[in-house]
């Protein structure tokens with residue numbers, strides 16, 4: 067008997083890939099995220115097949131990947147994938163490839179994973195000229211970061227003012243461009259305050275295809291819809307992304323595109339609608 071998992075996947079046929087309604091997919095994962103299944107090359111090929119102009123690869127930068135080491139100085143070795151991005155072509159088989167990261171927000175001050183791990187040596191053991199945080203070291207070569215919450219335990223008992231401030235502080239990070247899937251994080255916050263802060267900084271709120279899989283339930287869908295509607299009302303730009311953890315999901319926006327159509331979301335507020343718009347947004351927000 068053929069059974070379906072919670073993602074309702076039945077078949078995939080690379081010869082009949084639906085064309086993406088948007089030019090960019092700026093939140094995707096490769097094998098480097100450990101619970102994802104494709105290489106960067108496979109994701110680029112999938113992006114091309116889906117008609118994307120731009121692919122953003124944003125692997126997890128999070129404590130969910132590796133156990134805490136006894137020796138912090140060895141920790142960089144787990145994450146060295148992020149320090150060699152200059153090997154990647156900027157244009158790969160006609161697809162513009164951007165180098166990103168999805169970083170966990172780890173506390174109510176809006177700090178991002180790795181901020182408190184101070185390194186004195188590189189992956190070979192050679193000493194740095196001056197100590198630096200692992201986050202800063204890894205982020206040297208990235209184009210933008212997505213700040214997301216995957217484990218909100220640290221917000222239990224927090225006030226709305228605290229969780230709102232958490233997102234505001236994360237947005238202050240010069241490389242954070244996108245608040246990742248706030249509708250799925252399960253952490254309440256003052257929506258208008260965070261949305262308007264993102265708008266003021268030219269940064270983006272994410273509407274994430276992956277939040278609409280049945281697994282997360284209708285409450286998650288309703289929250290995502292509410293966020294999208296408020297972005298439309300306040301004139302806040304959004305990033306639409308798949309959060310693909312396997313190449314065949316790259317560029318597939320079935321649920322999000324249906325939602326945005328249903329609520330008549332203004333096209334001009336979709337920062338990922340084409341590559342030129344997204345690159346312009348990155349340039350202005352991050353430089």
Ligand SMILES: [Zn+2]
Pocket residue numbers: 168214216246247
């Ligand atoms: Zn995420």
Ligand SMILES: [Zn+2]
Pocket residue numbers: 093095168309
């Ligand atoms: Zn993700």
